[in-house]
Amino acid sequence: MKIKQIELSINHFKETVAFYxxxxxxxxxxxxDNRVSFQVGESVLTFIKDEQHDYFYHFAxxxxxNLFQEAKAWLSSKVALAKEEGEDxxxxxxxxxxKACYFEDPAGNIVELIARKETSPKSSxxxxxxxDNILSISEIGLGTSKIKEYxxxxxxxxxxxxxxxxxxxxxxxxxxxxxxxxxxxILSPLGRKWLFSAKTAIEAPLVIHxxxxxxxxxxxx
Numbered sequence: 001m002k003i004k005q006i007e008l009s010i011n012h013f014k015e016t017v018a019f020y021x022x023x024x025x026x027x028x029x030x031x032x033d034n035r036v037s038f039q040v041g042e043s044v045l046t047f048i049k050d051e052q053h054d055y056f057y058h059f060a061x062x063x064x065x066n067l068f069q070e071a072k073a074w075l076s077s078k079v080a081l082a083k084e085e086g087e088d089x090x091x092x093x094x095x096x097x098x099k100a101c102y103f104e105d106p107a108g109n110i111v112e113l114i115a116r117k118e119t120s121p122k123s124s125x126x127x128x129x130x131x132d133n134i135l136s137i138s139e140i141g142l143g144t145s146k147i148k149e150y151x152x153x154x155x156x157x158x159x160x161x162x163x164x165x166x167x168x169x170x171x172x173x174x175x176x177x178x179x180x181x182x183x184x185x186i187l188s189p190l191g192r193k194w195l196f197s198a199k200t201a202i203e204a205p206l207v208i209h210x211x212x213x214x215x216x217x218x219x220x221x
Contacts, residue, residue, distance in 0.1 A: 001159045001177040003137040005044035007207035008057050010107035013049040019106050020045070023078050024130040043137035047107070055204035058141035058194045060100070060112035061134045062182055064123035068099045068115035071128040075113060079103045082110070082196035090195070095163065102196035110197045114138055119182035140208055141186040141194065142217070143201030147174065150187055157213040159185065185215065
């Protein structure tokens with residue numbers, strides 16, 4: 001499964017659009033008064049203006065496997081890195097074999113840069129630039145009280161649960177997608193804390209376009 005596009009409803013729209021345009025240098029595909037889309041490697045990141053709510057999301061960007069430290073150094077020069085137990089990075093072991101760091105954007109989204117050692121390519125360059133070294137949208141979190149219902153919808157599109165693990169309806173995250181693709185939809189029970197943040201999973205409008213179909217917080221097409 002590949003994540004082709006995500007559509008997120010956010011407050012602080014103008015500041016968030018400027019952040020990804022001016023700091024990250026992402027190229028705008030669509031620019032309207034209430035909707036902006038950015039090309040992010042092979043994926044598209046879309047923001048929809050919503051001044052009535054303060055929705056936030058967790059999502060991640062895949063970066064070249066060998067440029068984690070360079071990416072972290074670049075990021076820390078632009079924003080404050082988020083910390084967890086005093087650390088500003090994490091190394092995942094058995095299930096992902098990756099390193100990641102986190103930050104919050106102006107909309108309050110919890111954003112991750114992740115270098116997957118086995119599934120992301122290496123770069124021949126030694127300097128990190130977002131427009132060159134961010135490869136795709138890697139993860140998107142979907143908070144819900146209906147874990148089983150959404151799991152069935154996702155699996156209907158032939159998107160498997162990672163490593164064929166059991167489905168957790170409480171306390172734990174559920175990753176859907178093939179390991180080799182390095183892209184996952186994360187079903188989270190409401191109230192579950194996101195890594196490197198004090199924020200917990202909430203229900204928020206969300207559209208996820210994959211190469212196997214479209215998932216929304218309402219229904220699957």
